[in-house]
Amino acid sequence: MFRRVQLAACLVLFACSSVHAQRQQVIGAPPEASNMKLVGYNDLQARSAYQPTIHHQGDRWIAYIGHHGGTEDVPSPVNPLTGQAEPNGTSIVDVTDPAHPKYLRHLPGQEGKYESGGAQMVRVCDGKSLPKGDANAVYLLRTFGSEAHEIWNVADPANPVLITRIGGLKDTHKSWWECDTGIAYLVSGAPDWRTRRMTQVYDLGDPAHPQKIRDFGLPGQEPGATGAVPTELHGPISTGPTGNRIYFGYGTNKGGILQIVDREKLLSGPKEPTADNLRYPEISRLPMSAFNGAHTTFPMLDMPVAEFGEDKDGRMRDIVMIVDEAILNECGEARQMVWFADVTTETRPMMISSYTVPEASGQFCQRGGRFGSHSSNESMAPVYYKKMAFIAFFNAGVRALDIRDPYHPKEVGYFIPAITQATDKRCIPVEGGERCKVAIQTNNVETDDRGYIYIVDRANTGLHILELTGPARAVAGLPKN
Amino acid sequence: MRRAATIVAAAIGFGASSVGAYQLALAPVETSAHWREIAWPFPRDGWPAGRAFRCDGACAGTELYVRAKLGFCNCDRGVADDDEVDRVADLDLISPRFVATAPGEAVRVGELHGRGRHYGLDMLDGARHAAIGIALSRRCDLLVAVAQNAGEAMAARSAALEFLETPEMKRWMIAALDGR
Numbered sequence: 001m002f003r004r005v006q007l008a009a010c011l012v013l014f015a016c017s018s019v020h021a022q023r024q025q026v027i028g029a030p031p032e033a034s035n036m037k038l039v040g041y042n043d044l045q046a047r048s049a050y051q052p053t054i055h056h057q058g059d060r061w062i063a064y065i066g067h068h069g070g071t072e073d074v075p076s077p078v079n080p081l082t083g084q085a086e087p088n089g090t091s092i093v094d095v096t097d098p099a100h101p102k103y104l105r106h107l108p109g110q111e112g113k114y115e116s117g118g119a120q121m122v123r124v125c126d127g128k129s130l131p132k133g134d135a136n137a138v139y140l141l142r143t144f145g146s147e148a149h150e151i152w153n154v155a156d157p158a159n160p161v162l163i164t165r166i167g168g169l170k171d172t173h174k175s176w177w178e179c180d181t182g183i184a185y186l187v188s189g190a191p192d193w194r195t196r197r198m199t200q201v202y203d204l205g206d207p208a209h210p211q212k213i214r215d216f217g218l219p220g221q222e223p224g225a226t227g228a229v230p231t232e233l234h235g236p237i238s239t240g241p242t243g244n245r246i247y248f249g250y251g252t253n254k255g256g257i258l259q260i261v262d263r264e265k266l267l268s269g270p271k272e273p274t275a276d277n278l279r280y281p282e283i284s285r286l287p288m289s290a291f292n293g294a295h296t297t298f299p300m301l302d303m304p305v306a307e308f309g310e311d312k313d314g315r316m317r318d319i320v321m322i323v324d325e326a327i328l329n330e331c332g333e334a335r336q337m338v339w340f341a342d343v344t345t346e347t348r349p350m351m352i353s354s355y356t357v358p359e360a361s362g363q364f365c366q367r368g369g370r371f372g373s374h375s376s377n378e379s380m381a382p383v384y385y386k387k388m389a390f391i392a393f394f395n396a397g398v399r400a401l402d403i404r405d406p407y408h409p410k411e412v413g414y415f416i417p418a419i420t421q422a423t424d425k426r427c428i429p430v431e432g433g434e435r436c437k438v439a440i441q442t443n444n445v446e447t448d449d450r451g452y453i454y455i456v457d458r459a460n461t462g463l464h465i466l467e468l469t470g471p472a473r474a475v476a477g478l479p480k481n
Numbered sequence: 482m483r484r485a486a487t488i489v490a491a492a493i494g495f496g497a498s499s500v501g502a503y504q505l506a507l508a509p510v511e512t513s514a515h516w517r518e519i520a521w522p523f524p525r526d527g528w529p530a531g532r533a534f535r536c537d538g539a540c541a542g543t544e545l546y547v548r549a550k551l552g553f554c555n556c557d558r559g560v561a562d563d564d565e566v567d568r569v570a571d572l573d574l575i576s577p578r579f580v581a582t583a584p585g586e587a588v589r590v591g592e593l594h595g596r597g598r599h600y601g602l603d604m605l606d607g608a609r610h611a612a613i614g615i616a617l618s619r620r621c622d623l624l625v626a627v628a629q630n631a632g633e634a635m636a637a638r639s640a641a642l643e644f645l646e647t648p649e650m651k652r653w654m655i656a657a658l659d660g661r
Contacts (some may be wrong), residue, residue, distance in 0.1 A: 113556075113557055114557065115556065115557075116555075116558060194564045194567060194568070195564070226578070226579065226580040227573070227577050227579055228579075229564075229567055229568040232568075253552060254527035254528070255527050290526045291527060327552040328551055328552045332551060332552070333551070333552060428660070429660060431659060431661065
């Protein structure tokens with residue numbers, strides 16, 4: 001009898017360990033997917049990736065991908081095109097044929113490891129859309145590690161030419177550039193400010209001659225202030241002169257704030273960085289839980305909500321999707337996820353819904369690396385805007401959400417890439433050392449006007465180009481494939 | 482039967498040792514240095530509570546609050562400057578109105594390096610307190626401490642640093658940074 005009990009217990013233990021083994025990613029195993037499929041792939045020279053921006057350039061589609069600095073093991077990977085070891089910078093990839101992406105050029109960034117080097121951020125504007133740009137030029141705005149912002153002419157994407165540099169900074173991050181006005185909101189660390197990241201507003205309408213407009217941040221961050229220092233900036237998104245609003249996200253995985261700012265007041269108001277002048281353009285703030293930060297604040301204004309269609313008022317809603325960033329491996333923090341705020345009454349913004357990947361659906365806390373959200377696509381092209389959102393969720397890959405009813409977002413697809421030999425380990429401290437696992441770390445996602453979805457990996461696995469399949473296509477109104 | 486009993490006993494033993502280790506990690510530090518552990522006095526915020534102590538000896542009236550803040554972007558640069566100390570050292574838990582009274586300086590506690598800085602705090606009751614804020618880093622994680630009293634900052638500083646250097650506190654700080 002007892003032998004049978006022992007045998008049963010052993011079988012249960014074996015079954016449990018098998019489940020765990022199955023959940024741990026292994027090289028050679030296929031990707032995990034639902035209603036999304038792989039179209040093309042590039043290894044990005046095994047560089048840790050941050051922001052992808054996909055630009056329609058003449059008859060070509062070019063992906064510009066920012067990178068973090070190198071790793072302890074490989075601070076400067078070798079660029080096979082040059083044979084040289086180069087600090088991580090910007091990858092330039094021709095994705096005209098998404099099934100066969102062609103790596104054109106690696107533009108080296110600042111030396112340094114992880115967040116201390118590389119060139120994480122990229123935005124791209126055509127010269128012909130900027131007020132004083134060269135009509136033949138295509139301008140790439142990128143960060144250069146923590147010390148500068150740079151503008152390159154990438155009209156010939158294989159041979160970029162440096163145009164200008166805004167340096168002397170102590171940090172940089174997720175900037176925004178209005179391609180119709182040239183106004184740029186550069187996430188910077190001005191040396192005299194009390195925070196690592198704030199906003200420097202520039203007129204880059206003539207990229208060769210940047211004009212500083214002002215510095216901006218939360219009162220308490222400015223030079224000479226005393227007392228508590230508010231949460232640092234992560235990044236803004238502007239609706240331009242038409243919408244006249246800028247949505248600033250502060251925080252990473254703690255103490256997040258959504259700040260709604262009147263763009264015109266920001267640009268034309270008093271510029272001296274005093275507490276009163278910093279308050280002047282602010283319309284309202286939505287403070288989040290101390291457990292969550294705001295990496296991305298993506299506005300979706302004038303959204304018709306079908307459920308409210310028969311109501312006399314409030315049929316259209318202004319929504320901001322807020323994406324937190326997970327930063328600790330193996331669930332070492334509160335869950336970082338996606339929030340939807342109704343900002344229709346601007347002075348009383350309110351959280352209305354949230355979304356997270358169910359942990360148990362993949363035992364993601366045991367897989368290794370980060371689990372939680374990081375960022376969303378930021379393209380406002382009609383193919384997906386206000387219909388679907390794509391969320392980079394680290395070891396849970398990319399998640400496709402139906403957001404047509406933002407009060408009830410629902411997942412309609414996902415894709416978790418397979419790991420490769422290049423996928424870097426992620427470690428946690430244990431007594432007397434550390435324990436490491438290897439897992440995909442989908443860090444950022446962007447879409448193009450054709451409907452392709454581009455995801456990039458923080459753990460050096462590269463770029464995966466995806467498309468929707470099955471019922472997920474119907475959500476976006478795409479034809480069946 | 483004996484095997485089953487052995488397994489059960491081993492499981493209980495393992496569980497008990499785990500509980501023992503947990504209690505050991507959280508056990509009050511010896512009070513021979515005149516520091517007495519008190520309850521963490523602040524409401525919940527983004528980081529889990531740490532440990533709080535009150536000095537009953539030569540530094541009577543001084544309170545010290547210590548905790549780990551796991552996840553910090555300056556993995557390579559560590560605590561880069563005095564602004565970093567202003568931002569992270571938990572002074573705002575005591576009072577949001579604080580002013581640095583001197584430039585900071587490098588601080589080392591065991592294997593941890595960082596910076597410490599003196600502050601004046603305006604308390605809600607109108608009193609003026611002195612404080613020392615300390616931020617130490619290990620790779621991507623922080624260990625922060627703030628000591629405050631109604632008197633003189635130097636007394637709080639030396640007493641707090643001496644206490645943080647005790648083997649018990651150094652062990653606890655490393656365990657906290659390990660997430661244990």
